[in-house]
Amino acid sequence: MSLDARSLDHSADRIPPKFDAAWSLGPSRPSPVANDGQGRVLSFDARHMIIDEADPARCSYVVLEGSVMISKMLPDGRRQIIELLGPGDVFGMTTNRVHESAAESLGPVRVAAYDAAALRADQDLQLMFAERMKSQICALHDHAMLLGRKTARERVSTFLIRLIPGRGGGGCTGPVGKDACGVTVSLTRQEIADYLGITLETVSRAFSQLKREGVLSYSRHDAVTVTNVCRLCRLTGAH
Numbered sequence: 001m002s003l004d005a006r007s008l009d010h011s012a013d014r015i016p017p018k019f020d021a022a023w024s025l026g027p028s029r030p031s032p033v034a035n036d037g038q039g040r041v042l043s044f045d046a047r048h049m050i051i052d053e054a055d056p057a058r059c060s061y062v063v064l065e066g067s068v069m070i071s072k073m074l075p076d077g078r079r080q081i082i083e084l085l086g087p088g089d090v091f092g093m094t095t096n097r098v099h100e101s102a103a104e105s106l107g108p109v110r111v112a113a114y115d116a117a118a119l120r121a122d123q124d125l126q127l128m129f130a131e132r133m134k135s136q137i138c139a140l141h142d143h144a145m146l147l148g149r150k151t152a153r154e155r156v157s158t159f160l161i162r163l164i165p166g167r168g169g170g171g172c173t174g175p176v177g178k179d180a181c182g183v184t185v186s187l188t189r190q191e192i193a194d195y196l197g198i199t200l201e202t203v204s205r206a207f208s209q210l211k212r213e214g215v216l217s218y219s220r221h222d223a224v225t226v227t228n229v230c231r232l233c234r235l236t237g238a239h
Contacts, residue, residue, distance in 0.1 A: 025162045026067040026086030027106060027186045033064045033087040039112030044105045051092060051103040059113040060092040060129065066109030067186060072101045081195035090132045106186040147197045154237035155196040156206040160226060161233050168233045175230060182225045189221060
């Protein structure tokens with residue numbers, strides 16, 4: 001089969017754990033991933049609810065193209081966005097008969113869906129899911145540090161640096177020429193707040209402060225130019 005740990009570049013010597021400021025969010029990893037022909041390929045438009053909380057847990061999924069947002073909701077409407085996933089990432093695994101979190105497409109998305117029987121019967125497929133989950137667990141550890149210890153400014157800076165592939169943390173490529181980069185922000189300001197565990201107003205203030213300091217510029221909320229990537233990286237609290 002082709003959709004295994006090697007074809008998805010998940011082997012330990014090729015994909016390092018997503019240490020803080022050294023890994024990219026799903027929206028910044030647009031490269032397509034080949035399907036192995038066994039999973040059912042499903043396509044969804046932007047902002048489609050792929051899985052809702054309490055849906056029957058029949059399948060696990062691999063993102064082939066696009067970005068997927070994983071979230072949980074409290075009864076009073078408060079939401080925590082848990083993960084932002086891109087090509088090669090997996091979701092939908094659960095120990096219960098129903099899904100405990102929701103999965104929504106941020107833009108047009110293609111995923112491969114595998115039912116439980118297929119996963120139980122294919123060791124290569126199990127290995128691929130296990131290797132990907134190890135990397136995603138490392139990312140969740142870093143996100144727990146962000147939620148528990150970082151200031152609002154550090155959280156927003158970390159969010160933005162993770163939208164720039166190859167920059168920040170170990171293995172950073174460093175600046176090439178003018179150290180500026182344009183990024184597309186797929187999340188609304190409210191969604192950024194739900195991901196970073198702060199309020200909408202706090203997110204807006206942090207963006208405004210970074211703009212006043214000349215670290216970034218923007219005329220639209222979904223298009224941001226980081227004018228000094230190294231300076232932004234230093235504001236993440238990871239260095």
